[in-house]
Amino acid sequence: MEQTEERKVKIRIQNLYKVFGRNPQRAVGMLKSGKTKDEILQKSKLAVGVADASFDVYEGETVVVMGLSGSGKSTLIRCVNRLMEPTAGKVIVDDIDVTQLDQDELREVRRRKFGMVFQSFALFPHKTVLQNVEFGLEIQGVDPEVRQAKATESLNQVGLKGWGEYYPANLSGGMKQRVGLARALAVDPDILLMDEAFSALDPLIRTDMQDELIALNERVQKTILFITHDLDEALKMGDRIVLMKDGAIVQVGTPEDILSRPANDYVAKFVENVDITKVLTAADVMKKPTPVAFVKDGPRTALHKMKEAGLSGIFVVRASNWELVGHLTAQRAAAAAKAGERWIDHLTTVDDCATVPLDQPVRTIFPMVSGDPIAVIDDSKILKGVIVRGSVIAALSERGEDEDV
């Protein structure tokens, strides 16, 4: 942050207002004279979306706009590429005031500068995955061969090699959003606008996607404006965080600023005790539970799986639904193999393993992780993930937190 002065401002949002209703200009004056959102709604039937927002996004930076629903964050991001018309204020992208552009100029800027990813993916169901990714280039009139090559490359980047011929309906949620991301990246924009991009995904897939976006952006170096309602995600993804409430910006700062120097009571309450170990739950720090042994495996198969993965023990689950059955050590498996046992199902019970529910706070897990890995299970004992000592520490250090817990 010391070099802030020298860094190039990519997006500058200046005194931005967005009000819904007839003659929205009226509300801007009322806001300036100190009226609240609720007072304005009662008096004039105007709904304030964004009130006097100003902040900069530097080149190559990921800024997360975070707030609860109704805080105006989705409206704000839509004012940046004018999917919604700002009522007042400026949005300056690379020295161009987007709010002043006519329709043709705006279209050009949208094509060249922005790639957008949506909460519910917004993939076109009548187009294949590849055609979806090609969309931005198709719109720009790029030759079919060129755009197919670029789109294929973009698909490979997000790990969907070979899925181009499928239709979106054939894909899982996580894969759909990879397509959404590939579609945005295919036009090689400077800026990625991500509107609650991962909010519709399951926790594990969501964590994966976050990690991958961070890794991917190491390579492609985009400026990212990321919207979320999830504090965890904001802390993880953001170089800086913009915290919004009732359409107004409450604080702008690095995750550490927000945590250690909350600007007011609202922020303080929001991040209350974001002693990370309390905020994070087992679901946040768990790893994929692979490999596992199935109850129908023989002891030699189980031993082989352990050897492959370099483990001294392995979780045993039912193959049909991944219900946790137990934890088998290499020692015991070896003894069983020697004795000529054919199945491993009777060698272990659930009592052999340490288990925690998905929402168990990390703080209480910490003392348990010294020995064997811990199984993370849901209400019906289905194995969802595992926690080893390394994964907790990694999750904590990733978020810049001390380990002296």
Added chain:
Amino acid sequence: MFEIPRMPLAQWVDGLLAWLTSAIAPLTRAFAGFVRGGIDGIVAGLGFLPPVVLMLLIGAAAWWIASRKVAIFSVAGLLFIWNLGLWGPTLSTIALVLVATFISMLIGLPLGILSGLSQSFNKMVTPVLDLMQTMPAFVYLIPAIPFFGLGPVAAAFATVIFSIPPAIRLTSLGIRQIDREMIEASDAFGTTTMQKLVKVQLPLALPTIMAGINQTIMLSLSMVVIAAMIGAGGLGGEVWRAIQRLRAGQGVEAGLAIVIIAMILDRITQNIAVKKEQA
């Protein structure tokens, strides 16, 4: 006491019609030429084929678009009609329905698209469509006569007016009900209005639009029967003649033929929509 004179509404309408008849004469002549040419062409084309060949062709189309069941039903139904000696009137009814549907789509789809895209146009069109759909179908027969005289052209005109509302309404609805994020995605990538319409809105609205076309065809068929009163001919003509001569048996025969044609057209066109949706 004041005597409020009766409003001469009927005279006004008559006067307006008389003026219109001469004012839009070139237009009505073009319409008449197109309809006559279309009907004659289709009847000649279909009549050129031996009935059995045509039945098999329709059966094949039904198999390909819909299913084997529909194909068997179509061939059996057509054989039945042929057996009753109603083949000729059936062909002219089909020709009239095809021409009327074509004209309805030609006018209805653009209007539907316009009202799907423009809120103010939609507000203007909706009451007109409401009026068109609540007005008794017979009323459309009356203005058709001064414009086109008795005959299939007047029948086609009345049929188009009667059957066009669902094409407009459902096209408009199909465009309106597209998920907002889809439109935003399209805009965010910088589509022109035309690109958005052709690449996003129309494909996404297609199943609904096809449902509208299906409805238009069904309404055309029902109107073609009523339009027999002004000389539409075909199966409707058979029914009309049976009514005038009180021949119940003949009426039932022609009526059944109409039902069979309606079912074949409905099953086939319904499945066009479904098929596209699955693709």
